[in-house]
Amino acid sequence: ISEMKTGEGKTLVATFPAYLNALAGRGVHIVTVNDYLAKRDAEWMSKVYGSIGMTTGVVHPQQSDEEKLSAYKCDITYATNNELGFDYLRDNMKSEIDQMNQKHHYFAIVDEVDSILIDEARTPLIISGPAEDRSELYQTIDKLIPSLEDVHFTIDEKTRAVSFTDEGNDFLEELLQSEGILPDGQSLYDPESTTIVHHVNQGLRAHKLFTKDKDYIVRSDEVVLIDEFTGRMMPGRRLSDGLHQAIEAKENCSIQSENVTLASVTFQNYFRLYDKLSGMTGTAATEAEEFKEIYKLGVVEVPTNRPITRVDEDDKVYRTTAEKYKAIIEQIKEANSKGQPVLVGTTSIEKSELLSDMLKKEKVKHNVLNARQHEQEAQIVGDAGKLNAVTIATNMAGRGTDIQLGGNVEMKVLEALAKNPNEDPEKLRSQIEASHSGERDKVLAAGGLFVLATERHESRRIDNQLRGRSGRQGDAGRSSFFLSLEDDLMRIFGSERLDKVLSTLGMEEGEAIVHPWVNKSLERAQAKVEGRNFDIRKQLLKFDDVMNDQRKAIFEQRLEILNSTEIGEIVEDMREEVLDDAVETYMPAKAYAEQWETEDLETYVKDIFNVNLPIVEWADEDGVDNEIIRDRISNSVDEFMDEKAKVFGAENMSKICKQILLQTIDQKWREHLLKLEHL
Structure with a gap:
């Protein structure tokens, strides 16, 4: 795993190992956290791959089966972790080998690897049906x-x-x-x-x-x-x-x-299917131990291209939420008055909208980026680095989004072309770049992007990602966390001690405590939560590993049936095995003929093999033992199957057998999953 800070070019760097491994002809999967990034990165990098003779595909949920199949056939395929996991499960419910998308799990590069392999590791992917x-x-x-x-x-x-x-x-x-x-x-x-x-x-x-x-x-x-x-x-x-x-x-x-589980897998076990796994993120060092223990992956910290000049201020801790928000509004107004763009990080939609209402009252122009506005994400992010911009965002703005100071040149060019399609693109670009350069200088003079976080997340990495929106490629910038003793993390993990300290200091209303000791105390609380979450993930993995061995065995069995050209032999072996068990149950070798349960065996053969045989009469014949009866049943069933094959044709008969076998395996696997869940 390479830890590369935000803005250092992870998307471009991934092309080197992707090209090298794609030469093997077994497909390379580049994994991102959302569809927007998968489509964007595939679009950007397909030009690079195309120039060196490689095909690029992108997988997303809205595709038809044909589109998805052709995307997976490409040398390099971009997709989200969710889509890859679900396609793997869907593949193992298919009834034809040609319908399967993922032929190999050869090499994967996971972008934002900590989000996928750690934050999401506790969430199993489940395909379910109605109960x-x-x-x-x-x-x-x-x-x-x-x-x-x-x-x-x-x-x-x-x-x-x-x-x-x-x-x-x-x-x-x-x-x-x-x-x-x-x-x-x-x-x-x-x-x-x-x-x-x-x-x-x-x-x-x-x-x-x-x-x-x-x-x-x-x-x-x-x-x-x-x-x-x-x-x-x-x-x-x-x-x-x-x-x-x-x-x-x-x-x-x-x-x-309500649904019953038809198939499930965790990201931990899905990504361990790959022969080779690698990843990139801006924040991996804090979780190096987990990457090593669970995935056998080392972490390499890549130095930044230019020194980071961003100023990370000590946390400001207030007694109440109301005091905290009041201070945040004042801070935003102050930065806004000198033209400095502000990115405000919140932990929920509710809080982002509360803050938005407060800014409206103060007549501060701003944008809100949360789950409700995700369609306008690219536009809002593109404008977030402009002079006087104020953007309120939930955690979603933290991943893979490039906030360029002075605004995003590419987006401005596309906007201008949309308004005037007949304009010369190159001429437009040079005009926009010239005006952008002036605005960028003004933003830098105002102090660069100011990241203002309204709460600490229970994971230090999420906080570091938010900070990393500012000060990309050596740009000026600053970050500051505004907290209160009523915040979730503080309330659940140790605000009592801090509260005593603040009371002792005799703080006035609206006054904040700012001290490196507070930061250390909070980071210890976060480390405690991270440690506990790691233990939960390890425990979950122990349970899932048991199921994983069973899942692999079942999926391999399905694959063997799908690939089989001689399905008749598999069915015949099963038939003989079932017959051996039945004869041993109803006519044990060591039992006397009077102890045989021939009527029950006759009923069983009718139910299982769908043939009416006079087993009771056979048993009354002189010199007949259980082996003779077993052979007679076997021959009769073989004749019955041969007759069916003549009616349907050998090829159709083979297809029917295949379908019945797969349906039976799937049905029994579903029942087994339900029992495991109840356990």
Whole structure:
């Protein structure tokens, strides 16, 4: 993994190893965090690859099967981690080998590798199908949740878990019985109550641990999740185990049917399929241990092209959120008055919109970039480095977006060409570059881009990415974090100690504490959270490794069937094995003829092989043993299959056998996954 700071040219550098490894002819996958970046990078770099005889493809969710197949056939394919993972799962549900997209997992370059292999490592990719409808139960339980009081349950914000107290269990039992959900005489501790308890737990989690406009938004009668690391909407992705349905009930949305898992994989195990894996990011050093332990990848820090001149100020800590926001508004106004562009980093849509309302009252012109505005992302990011620009962004602006001081020349050229298509592009470019140069100088004179963060994230890397938006390629810039004791990280991880210190100092309202010691204290809290999250990921990997071995075995078996030209032999071997077991069960070799269960065997053969055979009569013949009967059954079944093959034709018969085998494997695998989930 190469750690290259923002703006140092990761996108371009990736072309060298991509070209080298593409020469093997087995395909190279370049992985990015979102579709916008995958399309952008493929568009930019296809010119480079094309000039040296390499084809470039890009994979995205809206493609038809044919488009996707041709994108994967290219020498170099750009795609998001989600799309690659889901295509892998979909491939292993296909019924024809030609329909499979990913023929090889040879070499992958993962851009923003820490986001994909660490932040997202706890999220399994799941392909699911509908289960039985329980929407009424969700709605009924949702109405009961407000009856619960604080004494009835405990919440652990660190692990996002809820549990009921003894008092809560008693109260809940009475409540559920009075509503007719729990039958009289049945306790919450009875095995039959497991499903009801699970639903109540999920209802409580939906109300107490998931916040609208932070963890999800409601759009067109639908609950759409928001990625906590990137701030982006994740349409189509749903929480599992009935939690999504519980949130839908809470928000009075239509409750979509619950799903059962058809196939799943974690990013950890998907990316370990590759023969060779590598990555790039601006922030990897803090997670070097995890990369080494889980993925056997070393981290190399690449020095910057020019020295970093950005000034990273010490954190400013206020007593309350209100004081913090007041100070932020003043700071934005001050920077804006001298023309300095400001990028304000927030942790949720709700907070970005709250800040936007406050700036509107102060008549400060600004743009908002969050999951609601993601379509205008390129435009807003392109303008964020202009003179007097104020941009409020959730975490989504932190990844792969190039904020150029004075504005983005390329975008200005494209805009101008869209307005005047007949203009000479080169002439336009030179005019725009000349005016851009003047604006860039003014922005630098005003101090470069000012990154103002309104909260610390629980991961130091996310904070460092936000800082890294400023001071690219040696440009001037500054960054500052404005915090309060009411922030999530401070509240959950050790604000009490700080609060005592601030009280001792006798701080006035609106006054902030600024000291390197505060930064150290916060970084220790963050390191603690990172350590705990690493332990959770390691634990998850241990569980998933068990499933991974089973998944590999099943997928290899499917592949063997798909590739087989002699499916008849596989079916025949299975048939003989089933027959051996049946004869041994109903007519054991060491048993007397009177002990044979010939009627049961006759019924079994009819059910399994669909042939009517007089096994009871055969058993009454003189000198007949179980081997003779076994051979007679085998010959009869072979004749039956040969007759079928004549009717359907050998090729069709082979296809039918293949389909039935694959459907059976898939069905049994689904049942097995369900059992593993319940475990």
